[in-house]
Amino acid sequence: MANLKIGSHPSHDLEVAEKITEAKQLTWNDSGKLFFVEQGSGSYVVNLPKLSTEIAGWQGKFILTKLGDAVEINGYGITAANTPATAEDLEKMFYVDFTHATYEEDNTVDGVSFGASAATLGCIIDIHTDGSNWFVMGHGDIANDIVKVG
Amino acid sequence: MANALIGSHPSHGFKVVEQLDSNKQLTRSDSGKLYFVDQPDIHAFVSLPKLSLEIAGWHCKFILRSIGTSGDFHIKAFGDWEEDGTTGDADTVQILEVGASKTGISNADNVQFYQNAVTEGAVIEIMTDGSNWYALGYANVAGDVYGDG
Numbered sequence: 001m002a003n004l005k006i007g008s009h010p011s012h013d014l015e016v017a018e019k020i021t022e023a024k025q026l027t028w029n030d031s032g033k034l035f036f037v038e039q040g041s042g043s044y045v046v047n048l049p050k051l052s053t054e055i056a057g058w059q060g061k062f063i064l065t066k067l068g069d070a071v072e073i074n075g076y077g078i079t080a081a082n083t084p085a086t087a088e089d090l091e092k093m094f095y096v097d098f099t100h101a102t103y104e105e106d107n108t109v110d111g112v113s114f115g116a117s118a119a120t121l122g123c124i125i126d127i128h129t130d131g132s133n134w135f136v137m138g139h140g141d142i143a144n145d146i147v148k149v150g
Numbered sequence: 151m152a153n154a155l156i157g158s159h160p161s162h163g164f165k166v167v168e169q170l171d172s173n174k175q176l177t178r179s180d181s182g183k184l185y186f187v188d189q190p191d192i193h194a195f196v197s198l199p200k201l202s203l204e205i206a207g208w209h210c211k212f213i214l215r216s217i218g219t220s221g222d223f224h225i226k227a228f229g230d231w232e233e234d235g236t237t238g239d240a241d242t243v244q245i246l247e248v249g250a251s252k253t254g255i256s257n258a259d260n261v262q263f264y265q266n267a268v269t270e271g272a273v274i275e276i277m278t279d280g281s282n283w284y285a286l287g288y289a290n291v292a293g294d295v296y297g298d299g
Contacts, residue, residue: 013163014182017156017207017279024153034207036156036279063277063284065244098248120254122244122284139246139286141254 006130007056014061020046020071031058039068039114048127048134050076051089056131064114064123064145072149073125074111075134081110081150092133095148099140110150112136117144156279157206164211170196170223181208189218189263193232198276198283200228201239206280214263214272214294223267225274226260226299227283234299235259243283245297250289259299261285266293 011032018030020037023044030049037046049055062073072080075089082090091108112125120141128135138146161182171188175197199205212225229238245255261274269290276285287295 012158013161014209014277015161015207016158019154019156019279021151022153034209034277034279038151040151061277063279065279065282065284099252120246121256121282122246122254122286124246124284124286139248141246141252 007053009055009057011057011059026060028055028058030060031055033060035060035062036065037062037071037114038066039064039071039118040066041068043070043072043116045072045074045079047074047076047078048089051092051129051131051133053131055129057129059126059128062125062127064118064121067118067121070113070116070147072111072113073127074149078110078150091150094133094135095138096136097138097140097146097148099138099143099145102143104148106148109148111148112138113147113149115144115147120145157203159205159207161207161209169215170212176210178205178208180210181205183210185210185212186215187212187223187263188216189214189223189267190221191219192221193224194221195224195226195232197226197228198239201242201278201280201283203280205278207278209275209277212263212274212276214267214270217267217270218265220265222265223263224260225262225276225285233259240299242281243285243297245285245287247287247289247295247297250294251292255297258297261287261295261297264293264296266291269294
């Protein structure tokens, strides 16, 4: 082992703001965006790009701006927790959640969500990757603001 | 409703550093700056730019560098008022403070390094979708980061 560069990936450097209101597949080109997430009536899934060392450095910031049903932000190909069970990017997420009610961590989750009973506008999920796993930090107020998936 | 681009706004990418110790009106061109805050001994009011879709994506970071004795350091929504505004962009600041009191405050007028702050290094990150401000504060004691109005 030695210190070494993993890779680099272009970023929008938080200069681009997008609204998410329904299911979406994120791509390599979305790195560095601010995603303002609206929960609605009915849950939906946002999928992260497929993991590869070519996207080492990909990152995104998700901010909850409207309350409703759960919004999952899952690894590539995962439509809901653990489904399908053959998805390549299952259990590739390292998850840390700072909330009022709980501090929680888990290094084998499938995704992270703004929970169905989230109550805090402005709670935030930051996501980064080294190309092999997703590293997620959630900031909420109540336990249901940020909920791990799978 | 549908997924959509809200807008884009140029950022300094945290490559520009400024110090703040008194009143100031921030502008569209300040996005992406790092602000080191020297909390004064009297209240100070730093106003965010006027909200509009044209500044969707505007963001910055405030870091408390030195502690004052009795002054709140307000980071407030746009408007010609000092506290508890009812005009301009009043009631548009959505705050989440983690670390101390760990609380969310909806529809506030400002977020502050409060006069009882004790923790140099406390941080407030701010961003906007053009319609509201979203503030994430990292505190050690309850007085480090506060919001009201």
